[in-house]
Amino acid sequence: xxxxxITWAVLLxxxxxxxxxxxxxxxxxxxxxxxxxxxxxxxxxxGGNFMHLRSERxxxxxxxxxxxxxxxxxxxxxxxxxxxxxxEMVRAAQAK
Amino acid sequence: xVQRSATAIAGRAVMARWDGGVCPxxxxxxxxxxxxxxxxxxxxxxxxLASYGYARLLAFHWPDRAQVFSLPYIAAMxxxxxxxxxxxxxxxxxxxxxxxxxxxxxxxLTAIGGALFLGMQAYEWRHVIEEGAxxxxxxxxxxxxxxxxxxxxxFHGTHVLTGLIVLVSTAIRAATGRSTTEGVEMAGLYxxxxxxxxxxxxxxxxxx
Numbered sequence: 001x002x003x004x005x006i007t008w009a010v011l012l013x014x015x016x017x018x019x020x021x022x023x024x025x026x027x028x029x030x031x032x033x034x035x036x037x038x039x040x041x042x043x044x045x046x047g048g049n050f051m052h053l054r055s056e057r058x059x060x061x062x063x064x065x066x067x068x069x070x071x072x073x074x075x076x077x078x079x080x081x082x083x084x085x086x087x088e089m090v091r092a093a094q095a096k
Numbered sequence: 097x098v099q100r101s102a103t104a105i106a107g108r109a110v111m112a113r114w115d116g117g118v119c120p121x122x123x124x125x126x127x128x129x130x131x132x133x134x135x136x137x138x139x140x141x142x143x144x145l146a147s148y149g150y151a152r153l154l155a156f157h158w159p160d161r162a163q164v165f166s167l168p169y170i171a172a173m174x175x176x177x178x179x180x181x182x183x184x185x186x187x188x189x190x191x192x193x194x195x196x197x198x199x200x201x202x203x204x205l206t207a208i209g210g211a212l213f214l215g216m217q218a219y220e221w222r223h224v225i226e227e228g229a230x231x232x233x234x235x236x237x238x239x240x241x242x243x244x245x246x247x248x249x250x251f252h253g254t255h256v257l258t259g260l261i262v263l264v265s266t267a268i269r270a271a272t273g274r275s276t277t278e279g280v281e282m283a284g285l286y287x288x289x290x291x292x293x294x295x296x297x298x299x300x301x302x303x304x
Contacts (some may be wrong), residue, residue, distance in 0.1 A: 017175055043295050049185075064131055064134070075142055
């Protein structure tokens with residue numbers, strides 16, 4: 001049970017670090033990279049420790065993680081053409 | 097001969113990790129189904145966040161979040177949810193050790209955290225609506241902002257509400273001696289998923 005509260009403390013430290021980074025005037029690119037890194041680290045900690053993915057069997061872990069990453073990535077790529085097309089349509093309509 | 101038996105041993109070692117047939121994931125059907133649900137629901141949130149990302153990248157003027165939200169307040173909501181996740185993990189651990197009374201206490205604490213989070217979100221929604229935000233318009237900038245705010249936080253809030261119902265039901269079952277370790281574990285998996293999704297919404301919508 002102690003491990004869960006250590007995990008909780010680590011998650012809090014990451015959250016506070018993110019808020020601290022937000023309050024500082026950091027270059028935008030560094031800020032975005034830091035935020036995305038912290039977000040993914042927090043997600044990994046929650047998945048690994050709280051959801052016990054660390055102690056699950058490898059096929060289950062791979063099915064869940066790769067399923068999410070591959071299909072999620074595919075989803076993102078498939079939305080891109082429509083997103084850009086709608087953007088161009090809006091711009092064209094506003095230009096008229 | 098020696099090489100062939102070494103290959104056979106290696107093959108069996110691989111099969112031990114990838115064993116098909118009776119129980120390939122070495123987990124009960126409830127757990128496997130809960131994981132399928134989490135993956136598909138995660139993809140749904142992934143789709144929402146992807147479309148939000150594009151809408152934001154292509155917007156003429158995305159509202160300044162400092163003008164709309166109180167970040168310390170959102171941070172407090174995050175604190176409540178992370179803490180409730182820790183209490184839920186403790187409930188699962190206690191249930192695994194057969195200490196159902198302690199599991200019940202931690203489940204109740206988690207439900208209180210969930211209710212607090214929902215109350216805070218309702219207050220935030222009220223504030224944003226009073227400021228003039230609607231699904232199709234808002235006073236701060238691009239019209240899509242309101243739609244994505246209500247969609248993302250509303251969909252997540254619905255999950256928190258569902259989790260709260262599951263937690264209360266689990267607590268009642270534990271109090272009456274009808275709950276199983278697996279039942280508490282399933283409630284825990286769902287609750288951690290709700291926390292996991294919030295990590296993404298908090299970063300992508302409120303901080304970036």
